[in-house]
Amino acid sequence: MSPPGHTAYQAVVLLRALLDAGVRDVVLCPGSRSAPLALALYAADAAGDLRLHVRIDERSAGFLALGLTIGSGRPVAVVTTSGTAVGNLLPAVMEAYHGGRRLIVVSADRPAAMRGTAANQTTWQTGIFGRFAESVDLAVGALADEVSVAAGEAVGRTGPSHLNVQFDTPLLPEPGMPWWPASQPGGGLRLDPVSCLPPRVVGPALSRGPLTVVVAGDDAGPGARVLAESAGWPLLAEPTSGARAGEHAIRCYRLLLGSTLGAQIERVVVVGHPTLSRPVAGLLARHTVELLAVAPPSGHVTTPEHRAQVLSAVPAAPESPPSAAEIAWLAAWRGMDAEVSARLDQLVEALPELDALQVAQVVGEAVTPGTALIVGSSNPVRDLDLMLVPYVPRGRRRIVGNRGLAGIDGLVSTAIGVDLGRAGAPRSLALLGDLSFLHDSNGLLLGPDEPRPDLTVVVVNDDGGSIFTLLEQGGPEYSAGFERVFATPHHADLEAVCRGAGTAYRLAATREELRAAIADPAPGLRVVEVRASRAHRRATAAAIAALVDNRGMSPSPPAAR
Ligand SMILES: Cc1ncc(C[n+]2csc(CCOP(=O)(O)OP(=O)(O)O)c2C)c(N)n1
Ligand SMILES: [Mg+2]
Secondary structure: OOOOOOHHHHHHHHHHHHHHOOOOEEEEOOOOOOHHHHHHHHHHHHOOOOEEEEOOOHHHHHHHHHHHHHHHOOOEEEEEOOOHHHHOOHHHHHHHHHHOOOEEEEEEEOOHHHOOOOOOOOOOOOOOOHHHOEEEEEOOOOOHHHHHHHHHHHHHOOOOEEEEEEOOOOOOOOOOOOOOOOOOOOOOOOOOOOOOOOOOOEEEEOOOOOOEEEEEOEOOOOHHHHHHHHHOOOEEEOHHHOOOEOOOEOOOHHHHOOOHHHHOOOEEEEEOEOOOOHHHHHHHHOOOOEEEEEOOOOOOOOOHHHOOEEEOOEEEOOOOOOOHHHHHHHHHHHHHHHHHHHHHHHHHHOOOOOOHHHHHHHHHHOOOOOOEEEEOOOHHHHHHHHHOOOEOOOOOOEEEOOOOOOOOOOHHHHHHHHHHHOOOOOOEEEEEEHHHHHHOHHHHOOOOOOOOOOEEEEEEEOOOOHHHHHOHHHOHHHHHHHHHHHHOOOOOOHHHHHHHHOOEEEEEOOHHHHHHHHHOOOOOEEEEEEEOOOOOHHHHHHHHHOOOOHHHHOOOOOOOO
């Protein structure tokens, strides 16, 4: 072991403290100022004390670390050199802040005295992430205790943290000095993911009375489903809620919210972070609706106009059984959902092969028990929201997306991280749009010695952002500039992109080919491209909205309470 005071010793103390606090995966990007950390990480990985992942692009590295925290449930560190390298982590840090993910940034720095002297690659790194991550500036020669406390506190926070570590020369251990101390007997790496289920804390019971729905947004967890089932209420669960299962889950809730049934909602319990649809946003904004919101671990409560009554845990169901009105309420939702689902399936079946909605359907069906699906922002997650038939509970499926800020950045890396974080799990799936895929095509770059994911990335390539066709700017009055400034077609050859990165690639031209490509058990990372058209999306969306015909579908009003 290097002598105390040597940079190599500081690096070992910091990594040891991170490991003691539960870190098992560390992502590293190359650099010089970070050399003491790089060598210690290399040796610790070789000793089996942690798992190292090396990436060239810090933006991708940050998202890889984010995916690893999502998949494993553990804190994950990402290590960079000084300068712009650190700034490249901001998108992942922002997402980690809003999603409540334990992402630990470790940035190497020059000694503080060199700041403001125009020294090469030297800038103000402490505080660079602003409100998104608290920074601790560890001075040259910081005492081991100080380093351990800072590392422990960083790991203990819900959300991202930043350790800025000043290293003075010499940066490398002297020849003959070990880079990492020998492992303790009985030590060694265990990568089992920690349980991702939130603790089943149950708050005080709710009363009976108002016609209630449970809205389960991103990362709500199974507590939302348990509440809906035990209370006898409909469950409006987004695909990444972890709650879209069981008989109370209403698949077509987004369509039904605009119906006479949706208009009768009197109370909403929100769990998690709903982001997908205007009908849900509209529901939460309705002043006539009583709003209860459960605070998520991230602390970012969904409370439009700060109007919600905030609950610290998922409330317990009312103790009394559902009233006749509530029984009729649930039955009306389920009945209408069955009707609209059948009409929707018919409509989607009649679309030209291979439509993005058909792709979402096939991908949703391929998420077998134990499997993870990472779903991109934009239309893929919304298509899945329409097409995903609620699963049978307790299949341990995980459907995740970066819904903290819904960026289209970093998604290839996030997906790789989620898969690698789920040691021993079956092959994972990702569903991304073409712009989202291209935005992080650097995420495909895997060095020959890196841990390799078993992941199939299905890319719906409609040559641009189809989501904008569904928004106001997709209307005829804006058509002149639409393609250039919103849709942003690129005509990119995805096969060539994959070839350049050494990634296996297949084109699927039919649903059968897509199913076969997904079912292919060959290990490793694979991209499956599906070419789709954006041209009819606006018309299809209008036809889908028209499936709910209020005249024909109005349920009988719930009986007197
Ligand atoms: C980092 C980032 N930049 C821009 C956006 C705005 N944005 C939202 S969706 C989208 C288009 C996505 O296109 P694609 O991934 O092909 O999916 P599609 O809409 O075609 O389904 C863009 C640019 C964003 N969410 N995140
Ligand atoms: Mg697209």
